[in-house]
Amino acid sequence: MSLADSQSRHDGPARGRPRSEAVERSIMEGILKLLEEGVPLAELSIERIARTAGVGKATIYRRWSGKEELFVDVVRAAEPPDPELPGTSVRDDLVVLMEQLRRRGLMTRSSVLLHNVIAQMKSSPKIWDAYHGNVVEPRRRKQHAILRRGQDNGELRTDIDVDVMNDMIFGPMLVRTVMRPDADLPEGLAEQMVDAMLEGLRPVSSRTS
Amino acid sequence: MSLADSQSRHDGPARGRPRSEAVERSIMEGILKLLEEGVPLAELSIERIARTAGVGKATIYRRWSGKEELFVDVVRAAEPPDPELPGTSVRDDLVVLMEQLRRRGLMTRSSVLLHNVIAQMKSSPKIWDAYHGNVVEPRRRKQHAILRRGQDNGELRTDIDVDVMNDMIFGPMLVRTVMRPDADLPEGLAEQMVDAMLEGLRPVSSRTS
Numbered sequence: 001m002s003l004a005d006s007q008s009r010h011d012g013p014a015r016g017r018p019r020s021e022a023v024e025r026s027i028m029e030g031i032l033k034l035l036e037e038g039v040p041l042a043e044l045s046i047e048r049i050a051r052t053a054g055v056g057k058a059t060i061y062r063r064w065s066g067k068e069e070l071f072v073d074v075v076r077a078a079e080p081p082d083p084e085l086p087g088t089s090v091r092d093d094l095v096v097l098m099e100q101l102r103r104r105g106l107m108t109r110s111s112v113l114l115h116n117v118i119a120q121m122k123s124s125p126k127i128w129d130a131y132h133g134n135v136v137e138p139r140r141r142k143q144h145a146i147l148r149r150g151q152d153n154g155e156l157r158t159d160i161d162v163d164v165m166n167d168m169i170f171g172p173m174l175v176r177t178v179m180r181p182d183a184d185l186p187e188g189l190a191e192q193m194v195d196a197m198l199e200g201l202r203p204v205s206s207r208t209s
Numbered sequence: 210m211s212l213a214d215s216q217s218r219h220d221g222p223a224r225g226r227p228r229s230e231a232v233e234r235s236i237m238e239g240i241l242k243l244l245e246e247g248v249p250l251a252e253l254s255i256e257r258i259a260r261t262a263g264v265g266k267a268t269i270y271r272r273w274s275g276k277e278e279l280f281v282d283v284v285r286a287a288e289p290p291d292p293e294l295p296g297t298s299v300r301d302d303l304v305v306l307m308e309q310l311r312r313r314g315l316m317t318r319s320s321v322l323l324h325n326v327i328a329q330m331k332s333s334p335k336i337w338d339a340y341h342g343n344v345v346e347p348r349r350r351k352q353h354a355i356l357r358r359g360q361d362n363g364e365l366r367t368d369i370d371v372d373v374m375n376d377m378i379f380g381p382m383l384v385r386t387v388m389r390p391d392a393d394l395p396e397g398l399a400e401q402m403v404d405a406m407l408e409g410l411r412p413v414s415s416r417t418s
Contacts, residue, residue: 123332157412160405163392164381168402168410172373172380174388183372193377196369200409201377203366 027053027060028074036113041071041120041127068130075121076135078114079104090150091198097143098173098190105177105185143170156198169197236262236269237283245322250280250329250336277339284330285344287323288313299359300407306352307382307399314386314394352379365407378406 030053034044046067050057064070083100085093108114121127143166150156156165172193176183239262243253255276259266273279292309294302317323330336352375359365365374381402385392 154412156410157405160401160410164398164402165405165410167381167384167389167392168405171382171384172376175376175380175383178388179383180376183376189373192369193373196366196374196377197406198409198411200407200411201365201369201374202407202409203363 023055023059024063027055027063027070028077029053031071031074032078032113035117041117041124044071046070068127069134071121071127072131072134075114075117075131078111078117080107082139085146090146090153090155091194093146094169094194095191097146098170098194101170101173101177102185102190105173108177109181140166169194172197232264232268233272236264236272236279237286238262240280240283241287241322244326250326250333253280255279277336278343280330280336281339281343284323284326284340287320287326289316291348294355299355299362299364300403302355303378303403304400306355307379307403310379310382310386311394311399314382317386318390349375378403381406 027049030049031044034048034052035041039048044067046057046060049067049070050060053060060070064073080100080103083096085096087093108118121131144162147156147162147165147169151158151162160168173190176185176189236258239258240253243257243261244250248257253276255266255269258276258279259269262269269279273282289309289312292305294305296302317327330340353371356365356371356374356378360367360371369377382399385394385398
């Protein structure tokens with residue numbers, strides 16, 4: 001896996017000193033190299049990462065507060081970047097986000113390395129917390145904002161809590177990508193799920209309203 | 210945790226010899242005792258289980274094929290039993306199954322032991338596979354049968370694959386119970402989710418149909 005493309009697409013850490021993308025990239029690629037060699041996450045020390053990347057430990061600590069934050073950046077750079085939202089409708093934005101989730105699921109299945117990295121991350125509570133706080137929570141806040149926009153502009157019902165609605169929309173794809181590694185993720189699934197969720201699973205002809 | 214109540218509510222293994230519920234219960238309670246003492250699942254051997262329960266190893270092997278199958282029975286007995294379905298409508302059956310999922314989530318949160326047992330089970334691929342094959346898959350087949358009934362009797366749309374529909378209905382609650390241990394699971398959530406899923410998240414007034 002190369003970070004050459006993905007690295008430029010996210011902002012990375014900001015630490016009050018001039019950044020050097022080349023240095024950051026070599027540090028992150030050093031981690032991937034160690035992981036590819038089968039070194040377990042628990043044995044990845046800042047010292048070993050620095051040695052592999054050919055930099056001093058201080059160079060790493062200037063950019064990341066510790067192993068957890070650094071590792072989360074590695075995962076974030078390896079995942080597809082967050083997509084641009086069309087903004088044409090809440091429905092269209094939801095389809096794009098769901099499609100992103102589907103693609104991330106396909107990528108995790110096809111990349112043994114990414115698969116292992118995520119599995120190891122889940123077994124380390126500190127790193128999982130860092131990933132959750134830095135990646136998952138901001139993503140959820142963005143989803144909530146879209147749903148609130150839909151409630152405001154009449155695209156979505158207002159009688160369901162935004163957090164519950166969020167799980168109703170993204171939960172089905174999450175289950176198929178994360179909990180059910182054998183479930184089909186065919187093209188068009190994102191759109192089908194979003195539309196079925198918006199219109200309901202009851203046949204239109206039998207609606208009493 | 211006592212198995213006294215729950216044990217009688219499931220059938221347990223059948224092995225072609227007269228069963229003795231008391232023996233089975235003492236074996237399963239022996240496992241719980243070891244787990245409560247903090248013995249990790251990986252160190253639970255049939256020999257140790259037999260010693261704790263005061264039976265011979267052969268007594269265990271007559272009833273279970275091995276540690277995996279035995280352990281799955283322990284988890285199954287500790288979880289609330291599968292509910293009776295009212296059968297009045299597919300909607301009503303789905304609400305009962307979702308409510309069961311919500312209660313199982315609440316129980317896993319409140320029982321440190323059950324929580325730990327499930328976490329350890331997930332980290333053992335063999336036991337997880339046994340749990341999946343013996344508990345999760347039969348549950349999913351039952352759900353699929355209900356959804357097919359709904360497609361047959363006109364309660365559900367027929368243009369969505371039953372497996373996809375299954376994740377659309379149960380996925381949101383699964384996400385909240387399994388993946389988001391901090392998410393609210395208020396009373397009435399099962400009913401609200403099922404009805405919103407059937408009727409759709411779009412406001413009725415803006416439907417074009």
